[in-house]
Amino acid sequence: MFDVNTFASFIHLERGLLPELVEDLKGYGIDGMLLSPLDPEDYTSSCFLNHALLRAVEEMHGCYVALAFGGNAQGLASSSKVKALKAYPPAERRQLELAAELCKRLGLPLVISLRVAWGGACIDIDTLRPILSNVGGLKIVLSGVNYTETRWLVSEVASLPNVYVEISMFQQMEGVKFLVKRLGVDRVLFGTAYPLQSPYASLLKLLHSGLSETDVEKVARRNAMELFGLEGY
Amino acid sequence: MPLKLDNSKRGRLEQALEALKRYKGRIIDAHAHIGSDHRFLMRAEPERVLSVYDRCGIRAGLFSSTISLLCGVKEGNQHVLEGAKRHPGRILPLYSLNPLEENCLEMLKELHELFYGVKFHPDYFGIQPSHPLSLSALRQAADLGLPLMLHSYDGGAEAERVARELPGLTVVAYHMGGVRWTECLRRLAKLENTLVEISSSLANPGMVKAAVDELGADRVLFGTDVPYNDPAVSLAKVLEADLSEREREGILWRNAERLIGGW
Numbered sequence: 001m002f003d004v005n006t007f008a009s010f011i012h013l014e015r016g017l018l019p020e021l022v023e024d025l026k027g028y029g030i031d032g033m034l035l036s037p038l039d040p041e042d043y044t045s046s047c048f049l050n051h052a053l054l055r056a057v058e059e060m061h062g063c064y065v066a067l068a069f070g071g072n073a074q075g076l077a078s079s080s081k082v083k084a085l086k087a088y089p090p091a092e093r094r095q096l097e098l099a100a101e102l103c104k105r106l107g108l109p110l111v112i113s114l115r116v117a118w119g120g121a122c123i124d125i126d127t128l129r130p131i132l133s134n135v136g137g138l139k140i141v142l143s144g145v146n147y148t149e150t151r152w153l154v155s156e157v158a159s160l161p162n163v164y165v166e167i168s169m170f171q172q173m174e175g176v177k178f179l180v181k182r183l184g185v186d187r188v189l190f191g192t193a194y195p196l197q198s199p200y201a202s203l204l205k206l207l208h209s210g211l212s213e214t215d216v217e218k219v220a221r222r223n224a225m226e227l228f229g230l231e232g233y
Numbered sequence: 234m235p236l237k238l239d240n241s242k243r244g245r246l247e248q249a250l251e252a253l254k255r256y257k258g259r260i261i262d263a264h265a266h267i268g269s270d271h272r273f274l275m276r277a278e279p280e281r282v283l284s285v286y287d288r289c290g291i292r293a294g295l296f297s298s299t300i301s302l303l304c305g306v307k308e309g310n311q312h313v314l315e316g317a318k319r320h321p322g323r324i325l326p327l328y329s330l331n332p333l334e335e336n337c338l339e340m341l342k343e344l345h346e347l348f349y350g351v352k353f354h355p356d357y358f359g360i361q362p363s364h365p366l367s368l369s370a371l372r373q374a375a376d377l378g379l380p381l382m383l384h385s386y387d388g389g390a391e392a393e394r395v396a397r398e399l400p401g402l403t404v405v406a407y408h409m410g411g412v413r414w415t416e417c418l419r420r421l422a423k424l425e426n427t428l429v430e431i432s433s434s435l436a437n438p439g440m441v442k443a444a445v446d447e448l449g450a451d452r453v454l455f456g457t458d459v460p461y462n463d464p465a466v467s468l469a470k471v472l473e474a475d476l477s478e479r480e481r482e483g484i485l486w487r488n489a490e491r492l493i494g495g496w
Contacts, residue, residue: 029246118435119412146434147273147461154274171434172275173285173460200249200469201436207250208288208465 001030002062002224003199005143005168005191007038007116010045013052021195022060028199030192032062032221034228036086036111038196046071057081064228066111069099077106083228084141086111089121096123096131100138109139109227115169116144117196125152135162139227143191144169154182164227166191167219168202176209176219185215189224249472256482257290261489262464263430264382264407264456267316267324268299268309277460279316279324286323289464292486293323294457295382295493297352301329306358310340314347325493327352327382330374332366333359338373349493350380350405355391363394371395375402380492382430385410389417389429396424403492405454408433414440418447428492431484432458432467441474441484450480454488 003025012018018035025033035057037049046068054076057063066084067073073085085108087099096112103110112131115122122144132140143166145153150172157163165183167176168191179188190206192199206216225231269276277299286294296316301309306329313326328341328348341348351374355361362371362383371381385392385406392406409429410417421427429444431453444453455471457464471484 027245118433147275150273150275169434171436171462171466172273173277173282173457173463175463178274195438197436198438198469198473200246200472201466203246204249204289204465204468204472205463208285208463210288 001190001203001220002032002034002230003030003192003194004034004111004141004189004224005113005166005193006033006035007193007196008035008049008053008056009038009195010049013049013056016056018053018056019060022063025192025194025199028203030199032064032224032230034064034066034083034111034224036066037068038116040068040071040088043071046073050076054079054081064230069102069110070095074102074106077108082108083230084109084111086113086143087123088113089115089123091123091127093127093130096127100131100135100140104136104138109141111141111143114142114144114149115146116193118169125149129156132157132160132163135160138162139164141166141189141227144193146170147172147175150178153179158183161187163187164189164223167205168193168197171201171205174209176205177211180209180211180215180219185211185218186223188219189227190220252472252481253290253468256485258292259486260289260291260455261486262286262291262294262457262459263405263454263489263492264432265294265296265459266299266461267296268312270299270303270460273461275460279320282459283320283323285459285464289468291457291464293325294459295327295349295489296324297327297329301352302354302357306331306334306337307340314344317347325349328374328379329354330370331358331360332364332370338370341374341377345377345379348379350382352382354384356384356386362391363398368395368398371399371402375399380405382407384408385417386413388413389420392417392427393420393424396421396427400426402426403428405430405492407456408458409440409444411435415443418444422447428452428454428488430454430456431470432456432462434462434466436466436469438473441470442476445474445476445480445484450476450483451488453484454492455485
């Protein structure tokens, strides 16, 4: 299984604890992951976290990075471990536009985290709408969507084939099945928000979703491999 | 749903799925709804909820109707009774009580033997449970021996007030305080007539273990809040917690059985 929403905190990186986090996830059957920095508050912390994360995953099989936009992302993006850039709440419209432009230039998908944790800051639909309506060839992953975005996902996002949705915070009953039905199975991605959330939540949402084995396989792994170019990771 | 995992380190997931097989058909959901909610495109016809229950090994749930939240409690209570009649032993109805509505206890007094508890949602009903109007109604519910299921997004502040005011009433803090769950646990720890129910969109590691440490395993209830949450979210919280088998079984069904008696 491939987790497109794993976080590495300052403490993990500063104390060399990332291997433990990765091994922990492997214990849940998750053998590949897209890691991104947790809480990159400003330019300086983004630079540090991006650099430290990239260095930490260098030798880790199955581990890739979504760099925090706003730090030294452009300079680090040539690494084969970098598979996306990520924008965090409370990003404003201009920041998202710049992130989208940079991703287009680099040929990388943009992950937009609408929210990282419950009760925290979020990026609202009005901020996202103009970005999504002008994606061109850019692929965008919406991470951290929840029930408050349900109508918007159906009324607007469903008609945007370059936009993908990650499941970690979409908690409603049969939510994964709902996303697959309304967006198409190829646009739904498995994510856990680990270590903020227990990986069991997303694992059980998917395994008890009532989807066919083929569709579970696509959401769990195949879609991410195709989106991020990870064939044979 | 079998999923092929091609790495060798899959111990935790396999253990969790095996545990769920052991608990299959015994779990009781202390917080559930039937009905639709158009705001989030959610549909929860009884049959649909029960098919989800079957996939997750849940035997029965304590239900109110979304109609009670969105339209009116009288209609909602009728709706949940109809669901219970169609699925006896699986849909166990709660009486939604809004003290602002006229004759709010009428149906409860007449049919109290059909209900397993009283449901109170301050945000939707527009009144706090510690308001004198509410306390008067809740006192009568307590006299009927029914527990109160109270939403606790306020960090359990109202649950604490009501539990102190009405010591003969058992108060279940739905959602365990929501994002303010640590505050809720602190508030309720010493009030023996309170329990916490664990559902919410949060799946932070450590929530259930913290509840057990603060209140004791006998005062923690498994609940899902279907259809607003998938049962997977609450199952995850119980499965990841470092608990003894006795504690886990208590949370998943024995505590609820003790709370509501047999059926």
